[in-house]
Amino acid sequence: MSLQLTLASRNLFHDRLRFIATMVGIVFAAVLVLVQMGLFLGFGHMVTTMIDHASTELWVVPKNAKCFEDPSLLDIKLRERVASTDGVATVIPLVIGFSDWRLESGEMTPVFIVGADLRDGGLQPWNLVEGSTQALAERGAVAVDRSYFERLGAAGIGSVAEVRGRRVRVAAVTDGIRSFTTTPYVFVDLKAARTYTGTPTDRASSLLVRLKDGADRDAVLQAIRGRIGDAEVLTPREFRSRSRSFWLFGTGAGAALFAGALLGVVVGTVIVAQTLYSSTKDHLSEFATLRAMGSSNGYIYKVIIYQALINAVIGFCLAAGIGAVVVEMTEKSALPIVITPWLVVGLGVLTLVMCVVSAIGAIFRVVRIDPARVFMR
Structure with missing residues (x-):
């Protein structure tokens, strides 16, 4: 094995320019796949960030609501029906919607x-670096993320602006709550949310x-379904899955990311295959000599496979190192790239x-070598 490995490494490093070209192809393909899949994972995390941080066991949403940002509305009377279900501790109304910031x-x-009721919790700003959640109870108080300061014209606590024609003041600042749509999240209390979004009180x-401690979630879920008519009740896992499916596949974003990753694999494989084939072709005489000396096909195949490995x-x-740098650079961006240990393992296998698939073309070339050609030199 050591002799085969030595021969493989000498073949590779003999022409350094060709070796560099091979590395460029492999690294390009691997980094492209890593970045595309990292974007896919990062996008998937960002579209469910609000669902992930809600302190709730169940969600009651309008029928066929596609995601957290869906503009559909529920009748507030459903709150009483849900609250009267055995096992339910609290039902917290949530009001969301787009508005304009002047x-x-x-x-x-x-x-x-x-916006949610501050007394009941439910969904409140997290990662607070300035101010407090309680400060949002004040008239006109809002919480924003500091990554959007420039866009919102804010400089911290006390900054003022207008939302839907009403004066607001930054009373709390978060760090890292970014929207995948790049539209800044603005946290307020429930009453203010109705005002800023134009949502009726009903x-x-x-x-x-x-739920109450010890309550059977599945049993409560089934009981609620029988009381809410056309509305739907979902677990956080189900709601996350629905949101990801809509944004990643319903909008075509996921298909675009997968297409980019596939392109990287194809381009990398072609470059590596061409380079290995060219390298093998330049060393056909050496391989013919090995065959004339009695080396088995398996021995020669291993040399080529070792080159690929x-x-x-x-x-x-090299790709993993570049990937780590990219993750660090995008950590505070609008769409951070997420690289998990499983993604790294998958990239290594890929x-x-x-590279092994790329070596097959070179192996087929060697199979057709006539050992007699060594005596014709």
Whole structure:
């Protein structure tokens, strides 16, 4: 094995320019796949960030609501029906919707209002770095994320603006609550949310259901379904799955990301295959000599496979390093790239498979070598 590995490495490093070209192909393919899939995971996390941070066991939403941002409304009377169900501790109305934020300069930008009863919790701003949730009970108080300061014309606590023609003041600041649509989230109390979104007092966007300790969630879920008519009751997992399906596949975003990843695999495989084939072709005389000396086909095949594996290992390490840098650079961006351990393992396997498949063309070329050609030189 050591002799085969030595021969493989010498073949690879003999022409350094060709080796660099091979590495560029492998790294390009691996980084493209890593970034595309990292974007896919990051997008999937961001579309459910509000659902993930809601302190609730069940969601009551309008029928066929596609995602958290769905503009459909519920009749607030459903709150009493749900609250009277055995096992239900609290039912918290949630009001959401788009509105306009007017800076002091007169410039306007769209924002997404999120409002819930501050006394009941349910869905409140997290990762607070300035101010407090209780401060939102004050008239005109809002919470915004500091990553949107420039767009909102804010500089911190005390900054003022107008929402739907009403004066507001930044009373709390968060860090890291970003919207995948790039529209800033603005947290307010329930009453203010109705005002800023124009939602009637007899309507709500959804109901957050918190259960009593020890309550059977499935049993409560079934009981609620029999009381809410056309509305739907979902677990957080079901709501997350529905939201991801809508944004990733219903809008075509997921297909575009997968297409980019597939393109990376195809381009990388072609580049590596062409390079390995060219390298093997340049060393046909050496392979013919090995066959004339009695080396088995298996021995020669292993040399070529080892070349592919060396390429894969070096290319993967370089791609993983670049991926780590990309994750660091996008951590505070509007759409951070998420790379999980499973994605790294999958990329390693994919890189190995890509390089081994690329070596098949070179193996087919060697199979057709006539050992007698060594005596014709």
